[in-house]
Amino acid sequence: MTTFRVGGTADVLADVRSVDELRRVLSVAGQAGVTVTLLGGGSNVLVSDAGVRGIVVRLRLMDLSQSSPTVVRAGAGVTMNGLVRWTIGRGLSALEAWAGTPGTVGGAICGNAHYGGRNIGDLVTRVSLMAPSGVVMELGADDMSFAYDTSRLQRTREVLLWAEFGVGSGVPDALRAVARASLAHRKRTQPLDVPSAGCVFQNPDPARDVVPHGIPPSAGALVDRAGLKGHRVGGAMISTAHANFIVNDGRASAADVHALIETARAEVRARFGVELRNEVVTIGEF
Numbered sequence: 001m002t003t004f005r006v007g008g009t010a011d012v013l014a015d016v017r018s019v020d021e022l023r024r025v026l027s028v029a030g031q032a033g034v035t036v037t038l039l040g041g042g043s044n045v046l047v048s049d050a051g052v053r054g055i056v057v058r059l060r061l062m063d064l065s066q067s068s069p070t071v072v073r074a075g076a077g078v079t080m081n082g083l084v085r086w087t088i089g090r091g092l093s094a095l096e097a098w099a100g101t102p103g104t105v106g107g108a109i110c111g112n113a114h115y116g117g118r119n120i121g122d123l124v125t126r127v128s129l130m131a132p133s134g135v136v137m138e139l140g141a142d143d144m145s146f147a148y149d150t151s152r153l154q155r156t157r158e159v160l161l162w163a164e165f166g167v168g169s170g171v172p173d174a175l176r177a178v179a180r181a182s183l184a185h186r187k188r189t190q191p192l193d194v195p196s197a198g199c200v201f202q203n204p205d206p207a208r209d210v211v212p213h214g215i216p217p218s219a220g221a222l223v224d225r226a227g228l229k230g231h232r233v234g235g236a237m238i239s240t241a242h243a244n245f246i247v248n249d250g251r252a253s254a255a256d257v258h259a260l261i262e263t264a265r266a267e268v269r270a271r272f273g274v275e276l277r278n279e280v281v282t283i284g285e286f
């Protein structure tokens with residue numbers, strides 16, 4: 001259930017198909033004192049080999065609609081690629097460059113996914129969230145605390161139910177060309193034929209991190225300059241195509257991936273004095 005293809009099982013897996021079902025799951029979990037973990041497309045997570053205690057919820061809220069000429073609403077379970085295809089087919093512009101982003105609207109909003117220097121939060125106009133208490137609220141994007149790789153959802157444990165995106169109008173063929181260019185760029189620069197979770201580390205924060213002169217301020221460049229491309233722990237390897245990707249050769253355990261992440265972090269710290277922070281979300285005990 002994750003793109004890394006590692007990790008153990010959940011105690012309970014709940015495929016949730018409506019807002020009412022989600023409220024019931026949260027209520028039962030609250031009464032039983034059991035943890036609830038949201039899983040979208042599983043493309044940005046590292047699940048421990050021991051698995052996940054409590055309930056893992058996959059939200060199957062798949063509605064897609066156009067709320068006005070300039071706004072599209074997508075349920076949290078809609079895949080980003082599905083949303084891109086849907087908008088392009090209707091001649092709606094804004095999302096076409098996001099073609100090829102794995103995962104769901106829920107995961108993209110939670111981590112404020114980024115591509116080509118833009119954050120998905122920049123396109124969001126409104127969201128609906130469910131608090132752990134079951135209360136549903138609607139918020140504007142300004143209340144989402146969007147920042148690089150960050151949203152309020154990581155802090156509040158609220159669940160995204162849907163998001164609205166601002167769109168313009170475009171010619172489907174032209175939008176399709178932009179989407180194809182994004183897909184081609186990913187194919188050229190990312191190891192897409194092997195399991196991974198995309199970029200493992202966040203890029204350094206110019207406000208906090210001092211990257212030595214002559215090294216581009218990206219996590220991939222730091223891992224690369226530390227000489228770690230191709231470095232392995234068990235079945236996990238730092239990709240030779242993209243140093244910020246760890247790939248699974250089919251035999252990796254979550255412990256292998258985790259050990260390799262810590263090796264890369266320690267090596268970059270020792271060589272360049274930069275503390276890399278995880279972009280990938282770890283779930284379970286490590």
Ligand SMILES: Cc1cc2nc3c(=O)[nH]c(=O)nc-3n(C[C@H](O)[C@H](O)[C@H](O)COP(=O)(O)OP(=O)(O)OC[C@H]3O[C@@H](n4cnc5c(N)ncnc54)[C@H](O)[C@@H]3O)c2cc1C
Pocket residue numbers: 003037038039040041042043044045059076101102103104105106107108109110111112113114115153158159160161190192196197198199281
């Ligand atoms: C090949 C590859 C390329 C990638 N390229 C990019 C890229 O260009 N840019 C980028 O930013 N990322 C990229 N990623 C990482 C990943 O695709 C994104 O982070 C994606 O947005 C994660 O979505 P998901 O649905 O898979 O979330 P998951 O991995 O399932 O979950 C991620 C987090 O979101 C939370 N979450 C999920 N749904 C909800 C919800 N409804 N409400 C609240 N919280 C929720 C989860 O609890 C978890 O904490 C890439 C990954 C791969 C494998």
